[in-house]
Amino acid sequence: TEVFDKFAEYLASTYVIESGRNKGEHLALGPATNYLRSMMNMVSDKFKATGSYKTKNFLTCLDVNARTESALWFGALCRKMKRHIYQRTMVAGDEMDQSATPVYGVHIEKAGQAYAKEGSAEVNTSLLRKSPTSQQCRDGTCLDSSIYHL
Numbered sequence: 001t002e003v004f005d006k007f008a009e010y011l012a013s014t015y016v017i018e019s020g021r022n023k024g025e026h027l028a029l030g031p032a033t034n035y036l037r038s039m040m041n042m043v044s045d046k047f048k049a050t051g052s053y054k055t056k057n058f059l060t061c062l063d064v065n066a067r068t069e070s071a072l073w074f075g076a077l078c079r080k081m082k083r084h085i086y087q088r089t090m091v092a093g094d095e096m097d098q099s100a101t102p103v104y105g106v107h108i109e110k111a112g113q114a115y116a117k118e119g120s121a122e123v124n125t126s127l128l129r130k131s132p133t134s135q136q137c138r139d140g141t142c143l144d145s146s147i148y149h150l
Contacts, residue, residue: 001073008036008077012084029085033078037062040074 011032017025027035044059051059060066061074 001070004036004040004074005077007039008032008081011035012081013088026088027085028089029082032081032085036078036081 011027013026015027015032017023017027040059040062044062047055048059057068058070060068061070063071
């Protein structure tokens with residue numbers, strides 16, 4: 001397990017991307033855990049069929065439903081990587097949420113209104129100039145159409 005612990009630590013804190021659009025940056029959580037799982041899968045492919053009982057039991061760590069000692073260890077290792085990467089990202093002030101802007105019912109309503117005016121100038125312009133926040137929609141204030149402009 002020490003080899004995997006060291007590899008996880010390297011991926012989470014030391015490795016820096018050498019080329020491409022993210023050159024000079026550390027790995028994000030998804031790629032870091034994917035590399036760790038890929039390494040574990042390569043070990044599994046090599047030893048699962050021919051390995052001893054002890055080896056096969058260790059490789060149960062890849063089974064997300066397993067409750068073996070190795071599965072619990074691997075889950076803890078992935079959580080440790082996650083914690084380290086999130087802390088590093090927060091200290092650097094980088095954006096963690098790469099998700100798309102949410103679409104709410106009011107967006108769909110406004111899109112429908114624009115398409116109902118087919119051929120009009122509104123169809124060819126941005127449907128929304130100002131998007132509501134998630135909190136506004138939870139509060140019900142995103143339904144106030146005065147904050148949207150076609």
